[in-house]
Amino acid sequence: MASRSVSVIGIDTHIVNCNYFCVNKKTAEILGAGEFSTNATNFIKTVTQFPEPRVVIVEQGPLSGWIERILEKHVEEVVVADTKRNSWIAKDPGKNDLIDSEKLAHLYMGGYIKRIVSRSKEKQELISLVIHYHSLVRQTTRLKNQVGERRRGARAYREESIKEDLKYLWHNKGLQMGIRNYHDQLRAVEKQIEEVTKRIQKISCKYPEISYLENFPGIGFVGSSTLSAMIDIPERFSTLKQLWIYCGYGLDQQSSGGSSKRPRITKRGNRYLNNVIKTAAHNIITLCKNDNVYKTWYNENIRKGKDPEKLRANLARKLIKDIWLGWKALNRSVSKQAA
Numbered sequence: 001m002a003s004r005s006v007s008v009i010g011i012d013t014h015i016v017n018c019n020y021f022c023v024n025k026k027t028a029e030i031l032g033a034g035e036f037s038t039n040a041t042n043f044i045k046t047v048t049q050f051p052e053p054r055v056v057i058v059e060q061g062p063l064s065g066w067i068e069r070i071l072e073k074h075v076e077e078v079v080v081a082d083t084k085r086n087s088w089i090a091k092d093p094g095k096n097d098l099i100d101s102e103k104l105a106h107l108y109m110g111g112y113i114k115r116i117v118s119r120s121k122e123k124q125e126l127i128s129l130v131i132h133y134h135s136l137v138r139q140t141t142r143l144k145n146q147v148g149e150r151r152r153g154a155r156a157y158r159e160e161s162i163k164e165d166l167k168y169l170w171h172n173k174g175l176q177m178g179i180r181n182y183h184d185q186l187r188a189v190e191k192q193i194e195e196v197t198k199r200i201q202k203i204s205c206k207y208p209e210i211s212y213l214e215n216f217p218g219i220g221f222v223g224s225s226t227l228s229a230m231i232d233i234p235e236r237f238s239t240l241k242q243l244w245i246y247c248g249y250g251l252d253q254q255s256s257g258g259s260s261k262r263p264r265i266t267k268r269g270n271r272y273l274n275n276v277i278k279t280a281a282h283n284i285i286t287l288c289k290n291d292n293v294y295k296t297w298y299n300e301n302i303r304k305g306k307d308p309e310k311l312r313a314n315l316a317r318k319l320i321k322d323i324w325l326g327w328k329a330l331n332r333s334v335s336k337q338a339a
Contacts (some may be wrong), residue, residue: 005024005025005026005027005051006024006025006026006053006054006055006076007022007023007024007025007031007050007051007052007053007054007055008022008023008024008025008055008057008105008108008109009021009022009047009050009054009055009056009057009075009105010022010056010057010058010100010101010102010103010104010105010106010107010108011056011057011058011067011101011104012058012059012100012101012104013038013058013059013061013063013064013067014038015038015063015235015238016037016038016238017035017036017037017038018035018036018037018038018042018043018046018101019033019034019035019100019101020032020033020034020035020036020046020101021033021101021102021104021105022050022105023105023106023109025055025109028109031050031051032049032050033101033102034046038063038238040070043067043070043071044070044071044074047071047074047075048074052076053075053076054074054075054076055075055076055077055078055079055108056071056075056077056078056079057078057079057081057104057105057107057108057113058078058079058080058081058104059080059081059104060080060081063233063235063236064080065123065232065233066232066233066236068080069124069232079108079113081104081107081108081113123207123228123229123232125203126200126203126204126206126207126225126228126229127229127230129196129199129200129203129229130200130225130226130229130230130272131229131272132196133193133196133197133200133222134226134272134275136189136192136193136196137193139189140186140189140190140193143182143185143186143189144186146178146182197222200221200225201221204221204225204228207228208330208334209224209227209228209327209330209331210224210225210228211224212224212326212327212330213227213228213323213327216280216319216322216323217280217283217284217288217292217294217295218279218280218281218282218283218284218287218288218294218319219276219280220283222276223276223279223280226272226273226276227273227276227323229272230270230272230273231243231246231273231327233331234323234324234327234328234331235328235331237324240320240321240324243320243324244317244320245269246269246270246273247269247270247273247274247277247316247320248269248270248271248273248274248277248278249269249274249277249313249316249317249320250269277316277319277320278316280316280319281312281315281316281319282312284298284315284319285298285312285315294315294318294319297315297318298311298312298315
């Protein structure tokens with residue numbers, strides 16, 4: 001890559017704003033510098049304004065893995081630098097964000113960057129497995145509907161129930177064949193779900209947040225794995241409101257005829273996360289045998305005569321808030337231990 005006219009882009013990243021500096025590696029010509037608000041669209045827009053091939057350099061931090069993923073199709077490489085080795089930046093008395101981004105670019109050009117391997121690309125397997133798991137679960141729901149509503153229970157009961165039904169359908173060979181085929185498909189999909197779950201369990205040790213999130217009431221292992229895969233890092237969201245919207249629990253303000261209507265829960269968001277949080281809220285309210293802070297809060301407000309539907313949504317938001325804050329605290333703790 002040494003002899004090519006590579007656009008080297010140093011980016012100093014922060015939750016709210018980022019600073020960038022771009023230089024041509026071959027000619028040392030400065031191609032641009034500036035600031036942009038931290039979001040995926042701005043990252044892509046900023047980087048793609050410079051000629052290809054492009055190399056982006058960022059320091060290791062809570063956003064580095066996310067940046068790798070959103071830029072992987074737009075740059076030749078994202079280099080994640082070890083912050084402990086970048087003493088030129090850390091010890092500079094004239095340190096500021098724009099200078100930091102410039103020096104990241106020059107450190108890379110001089111071959112002084114100490115690279116680290118982020119977990120972002122590793123996490124692609126977890127993301128793919130979680131999405132596949134939920135797809136298989138949807139298939140089992142459709143197949144269960146085909147073989148009969150009352151067979152949604154334990155697998156052993158369903159098998160015995162189907163055998164019993166087939167005895168009474170001797171006069172309709174077509175219906176018998178249909179039930180057998182759907183049941184065979186259902187057993188195959190359930191076996192695939194077990195295999196996918198075992199694989200998720202095997203790789204979950206790489207991500208400490210999975211065991212941490214599993215401790216929240218109503219979440220469970222599948223829910224915590226889904227949160228880990230879909231959110232990736234909680235620092236992606238600079239405000240709690242952004243995460244509420246992403247989980248499908250933000251509020252959309254609607255207006256008509258010049259007058260504002262009452263805000264409604266957004267229909268936007270990640271459907272996997274929305275399902276996890278919705279299921280967790282349901283489990284907390286109806287299935288959790290032991291009281292917890294969420295169930296206690298819900299029951300107290302029910303006794304006050306408040307609307308159950310609104311309370312359920314507010315409970316979900318409380319749960320998302322605690323997950324967001326707790327996960328960020330966990331990441332800070334892990335970072336300190338690694339340092």
